[in-house]
Amino acid sequence: MSDALVLADDGLLRCPWGAGAEDYRRYHDDEWGRPVVDESRLLEKLCLEGFQSGLSWLTILRKRPGFRDAFAGFDADTVAAFDDDDVERLLVDARIVRHRKKIEAAIANARAVVQLHAAGQSLAALLWSYEPPAGPAPVAMGSLWSVTPESTSLAQALRGHGFRFLGPTTVYAAMQAMGLVDDHVDGCHARARCEAERAALVRPT
Numbered sequence: 001m002s003d004a005l006v007l008a009d010d011g012l013l014r015c016p017w018g019a020g021a022e023d024y025r026r027y028h029d030d031e032w033g034r035p036v037v038d039e040s041r042l043l044e045k046l047c048l049e050g051f052q053s054g055l056s057w058l059t060i061l062r063k064r065p066g067f068r069d070a071f072a073g074f075d076a077d078t079v080a081a082f083d084d085d086d087v088e089r090l091l092v093d094a095r096i097v098r099h100r101k102k103i104e105a106a107i108a109n110a111r112a113v114v115q116l117h118a119a120g121q122s123l124a125a126l127l128w129s130y131e132p133p134a135g136p137a138p139v140a141m142g143s144l145w146s147v148t149p150e151s152t153s154l155a156q157a158l159r160g161h162g163f164r165f166l167g168p169t170t171v172y173a174a175m176q177a178m179g180l181v182d183d184h185v186d187g188c189h190a191r192a193r194c195e196a197e198r199a200a201l202v203r204p205t
Contacts, residue, residue, distance in 0.1 A: 066095025
């Protein structure tokens with residue numbers, strides 16, 4: 001498979017990872033790189049990237065409906081109130097990744113969002129304050145970074161607010177997912193739509 005673009009059976013050019021399984025294709029076309037400012041969706045993306053650590057992203061995508069149900073749509077106030085009984089409940093829920101530290105991290109992350117809100121801040125404003133300067137479109141997936149100065153700084157800031165399981169590599173994957181960067185390869189059909197949405201976005205402050 002090419003490291004640059006793949007012509008899929010529907011006649012569209014895609015980043016190579018987005019041209020295979022239908023779950024990947026939908027996520028690539030409709031979500032990855034699109035700017036997100038909704039608090040619940042941002043919390044979901046941070047938590048799911050943490051759950052993905054060491055696993056296939058396809059596993060997470062296919063379990064996402066279960067995650068959303070188990071974690072109350074990633075509503076920060078609801079998840080922040082989860083207690084030890086909820087942790088034990090989640091540890092036997094086959095719809096999600098049953099990993100105690102990751103489950104506890106998701107709850108801690110929700111509590112961190114609640115604390116941000118109590119201080120008159122938002123998760124969206126915090127995340128988008130680390131948006132890097134726009135650069136040229138990548139020419140191949142192999143030219144992408146897995147860690148950047150911005151993801152390193154953002155990971156440190158998140159930890160300072162009480163977020164867990166979010167190192168610089170995981171944070172950069174989240175930045176790609178929530179549209180802080182557009183890493184669609186040059187010529188990918190989804191790139192223009194991402195760029196248009198990013199251009200129109202009013203950055204949260």
